[in-house]
Amino acid sequence: xxxIKEIAARLGMxxxxxxxxxxxxxxxxxxxxxxxxxxxxEEVEYVPNINARxxxxxxxxxxxxxxxxLDFRLWHSGNILSDPFVSEMIGGIESAIRxxxxxxxxxxxxxxxxIIQRISIWNVDGLILFCMMxxxxxxxxxxxxxxxxxxxxxxxxxxDNFVNVGLDDEKSTCEAVHYLIDNGHRKIGFVSDNRxxxxxxxxxxxxxxxxxxxxxxxxRDFFLLEPAExxxxxxxxxxxxxxxxxxxxxxxxxxxxxxxxxxxKERGLRVPEDISIIGFDDNLFSRVCTPRLTTVHQDADLxxxxxVQTLIGMIGGIEPESKEIKLDTRLEIRDxxxxxx
Amino acid sequence: xxxIKEIAARLGMxxxxxxxxxxxxxxxxxxxxxxxxxxxxEEVEYVPNINARxxxxxxxxxxxxxxxxLDFRLWHSGNILSDPFVSEMIGGIESAIRxxxxxxxxxxxxxxxxIIQRISIWNVDGLILFCMMxxxxxxxxxxxxxxxxxxxxxxxxxxDNFVNVGLDDEKSTCEAVHYLIDNGHRKIGFVSDNRxxxxxxxxxxxxxxxxxxxxxxxxRDFFLLEPAExxxxxxxxxxxxxxxxxxxxxxxxxxxxxxxxxxxKERGLRVPEDISIIGFDDNLFSRVCTPRLTTVHQDADLxxxxxVQTLIGMIGGIEPESKEIKLDTRLEIRDxxxxxx
DNA sequence: CAGATTCATGTAAGCGCTTCCATCCCGGCA
DNA sequence: TGCCGGGATGGAAGCGCTTACATGAATCTG
Numbered sequence: 001x002x003x004i005k006e007i008a009a010r011l012g013m014x015x016x017x018x019x020x021x022x023x024x025x026x027x028x029x030x031x032x033x034x035x036x037x038x039x040x041x042e043e044v045e046y047v048p049n050i051n052a053r054x055x056x057x058x059x060x061x062x063x064x065x066x067x068x069x070l071d072f073r074l075w076h077s078g079n080i081l082s083d084p085f086v087s088e089m090i091g092g093i094e095s096a097i098r099x100x101x102x103x104x105x106x107x108x109x110x111x112x113x114x115i116i117q118r119i120s121i122w123n124v125d126g127l128i129l130f131c132m133m134x135x136x137x138x139x140x141x142x143x144x145x146x147x148x149x150x151x152x153x154x155x156x157x158x159x160d161n162f163v164n165v166g167l168d169d170e171k172s173t174c175e176a177v178h179y180l181i182d183n184g185h186r187k188i189g190f191v192s193d194n195r196x197x198x199x200x201x202x203x204x205x206x207x208x209x210x211x212x213x214x215x216x217x218x219x220r221d222f223f224l225l226e227p228a229e230x231x232x233x234x235x236x237x238x239x240x241x242x243x244x245x246x247x248x249x250x251x252x253x254x255x256x257x258x259x260x261x262x263x264x265k266e267r268g269l270r271v272p273e274d275i276s277i278i279g280f281d282d283n284l285f286s287r288v289c290t291p292r293l294t295t296v297h298q299d300a301d302l303x304x305x306x307x308v309q310t311l312i313g314m315i316g317g318i319e320p321e322s323k324e325i326k327l328d329t330r331l332e333i334r335d336x337x338x339x340x341x
Numbered sequence: 342x343x344x345i346k347e348i349a350a351r352l353g354m355x356x357x358x359x360x361x362x363x364x365x366x367x368x369x370x371x372x373x374x375x376x377x378x379x380x381x382x383e384e385v386e387y388v389p390n391i392n393a394r395x396x397x398x399x400x401x402x403x404x405x406x407x408x409x410x411l412d413f414r415l416w417h418s419g420n421i422l423s424d425p426f427v428s429e430m431i432g433g434i435e436s437a438i439r440x441x442x443x444x445x446x447x448x449x450x451x452x453x454x455x456i457i458q459r460i461s462i463w464n465v466d467g468l469i470l471f472c473m474m475x476x477x478x479x480x481x482x483x484x485x486x487x488x489x490x491x492x493x494x495x496x497x498x499x500x501d502n503f504v505n506v507g508l509d510d511e512k513s514t515c516e517a518v519h520y521l522i523d524n525g526h527r528k529i530g531f532v533s534d535n536r537x538x539x540x541x542x543x544x545x546x547x548x549x550x551x552x553x554x555x556x557x558x559x560x561r562d563f564f565l566l567e568p569a570e571x572x573x574x575x576x577x578x579x580x581x582x583x584x585x586x587x588x589x590x591x592x593x594x595x596x597x598x599x600x601x602x603x604x605x606k607e608r609g610l611r612v613p614e615d616i617s618i619i620g621f622d623d624n625l626f627s628r629v630c631t632p633r634l635t636t637v638h639q640d641a642d643l644x645x646x647x648x649v650q651t652l653i654g655m656i657g658g659i660e661p662e663s664k665e666i667k668l669d670t671r672l673e674i675r676d677x678x679x680x681x682x
Numbered sequence: 683c684a685g686a687t688t689c690a691t692g693t694a695a696g697c698g699c700t701t702c703c704a705t706c707c708c709g710g711c712a
Numbered sequence: 713t714g715c716c717g718g719g720a721t722g723g724a725a726g727c728g729c730t731t732a733c734a735t736g737a738a739t740c741t742g
Contacts, residue, residue, distance in 0.1 A: 052728035
């Protein structure tokens with residue numbers, strides 16, 4: 001790897017001049033020098049040592065992306081990335097970071113302390129957190145005073161310290177449940193694992209829709225998916241048994257919808273003839289499963305990109321107008337909901 | 342961020358001593374000094390500046406992970422990460438990197454030159470490439486002389502320059518196709534997009550099985566999935582029409598299997614009653630789609646981990662015994678294949 | 683034409699850390 | 713007693729780059 005010093009020596013000039021050319025400070029260098037240097041740089045395929053640059057500039061050009069692993073979100077092997085919704089979002093994040101000239105360092109972990117440690121060591125310029133629960137966001141922010149954007153985080157305290165990119169979860173769920181009600185459903189279950197922040201907001205939307213339709217809510221309407229893998233079989237068995245009293249299920253993610261659909265069908269219930277199902281996310285598989293899943297659509301790629309763009313704005317000193325950025329959703333109607341009566 | 346210099350000053354000793362303690366050079370420092378320093382380090386929550394350290398040591402502790410994006414592998418929005426097989430593998434890679442004390446920098450791109458550029462800039466210690474086609478591996482290796490592990494790469498030239506982690510694609514496909522043949526199938530199609538290296542090896546396995554069973558192969562048995570999104574609809578339409586002459590399809594990935602299954606069912610063909618389907622990968626969805634997919638199982642998480650472990654070995658100077666590491670597969674029999682006759 | 687201004691380039695410090703080498707002290711040995 | 717060796721510590725250079733500042737030449741101003 002050739003260094004700036006070596007280049008300067010070979011060209012018979014100072015490192016300052018070379019550095020200035022590299023950084024496009026055209027008013028400091030004569031046109032012909034610029035040309036000479038640029039040509040030479042290309043010739044030797046100069047690549048800067050970014051460690052040295054960062055050290056000198058006190059920056060890093062790295063954006064840390066942290067996924068709380070939450071592997072229990074899936075029903076067997078796999079991690080949070082295995083949810084196509086998440087991976088598509090990561091795709092959006094990666095593109096946006098790359099296009100902005102930054103670099104992405106990815107962490108998948110549950111251990112906040114470890115995350116902070118790894119992040120400080122690289123002195124990353126900014127942070128994107130996904131699937132943080134409760135006050136994880138605030139806990140990280142307390143330790144780490146750099147721009148930070150969370151995705152889909154709900155905290156009990158106010159999030160003065162970071163920006164959140166999410167949806168209007170309550171409203172979109174409310175709409176989806178109304179769609180079920182409009183199709184004649186009165187016995188509607190709510191499927192969630194209850195640990196993810198957004199699930200709580202969605203629960204309020206669910207309750208709201210029921211209330212607006214004058215349907216009474218009972219605790220039995222809450223279908224709690226057990227995270228632990230070993231408990232999974234029994235849990236699913238129990239849920240399917242209970243589901244026989246219902247005509248429709250609202251699931252907090254397509255993943256849950258897929259699990260439930262598969263389990264119900266295994267036990268002889270037909271979807272949507274016997275029971276209707278609605279999902280959330282509109283992940284890649286919801287349009288090819290059988291029946292095609294009716295679901296709340298959100299744009300995963302965009303979510304990732306918006307998070308990055310907001311963050312990079314903040315790194316540049318531009319605070320967004322609001323600490324809460326909410327993207328649009330729409331109900332994507334397919335074949336998993338049946339009109340009854 | 343407190344620096345070593347500051348610490349040394351406050352403790353009234355030299356930076357050398359502090360540094361020695363940090364690096365556990367116990368024979369160079371007295372026991373009591375070690376204790377004093379360690380206590381102080383904890384107290385001030387010292388975090389090293391890794392840019393400075395890397396600059397001084399000429400390393401980076403970063404492993405670059407490059408995914409050739411190949412978005413055409415999926416039938417609509419989404420990138421290569423949206424394939425649950427890939428994302429699970431990335432999960433394995435991330436864990437292994439983290440557990441080894443390295444850091445992961447993720448790139449999703451088609452542009453080899455850009456990749457090389459971004460990688461050299463960080464002077465990464467090693468490289469993992471996935472889904473490189475043809476001689477991408479060799480092309481990167483030609484420019485980048487650091488340890489490198491490819492996953493699922495087939496190159497026409499010999500890959501002296503890197504290690505490949507993969508499967509015995511030919512053998513496992515051959516077995517899967519034999520399973521179809523054993524179940525009475527004689528008209529078997531091969532579904533592939535023909536661009537991914539492994540698909541070619543799988544094709545040879547397909548041909549081998551046919552040959553061994555005395556079944557003649559015709560070019561029409563090759564079902565080519567068109568990558569381009571706009572052509573997708575017509576392409577699928579055509580493939581489904583052709584599929585009516587077949588009793589079974591071998592698909593080079595579960596993704597293809599899922600696409601085909603969905604498209605066939607839309608057009609009134611039943612799986613497996615009218616046509617049997619076999620997939621490859623055993624991704625998360627293959628056990629919950631309807632019917633549950635019979636597929637060649639491989640361990641995505643392990644594949645990622647093995648790649649990392651091999652790479653880190655190489656970084657430490659340990660060359661693996663062979664340039665080709667092949668992991669096991671097994672046929673996972675579920676419900677998408679029917680015995681006929 | 684002297685002094686001010688601009689332009690082009692160079693000098694050198696410093697970013698935080700590692701590491702080679704020097705120094706100093708003390709006990710052991712002949 | 714003088715010398716040696718090893719244990720503990722410190723001095724200082726250097727990793728490759730940026731950048732504040734200095735320098736000197738050329739141009740401009742009235």
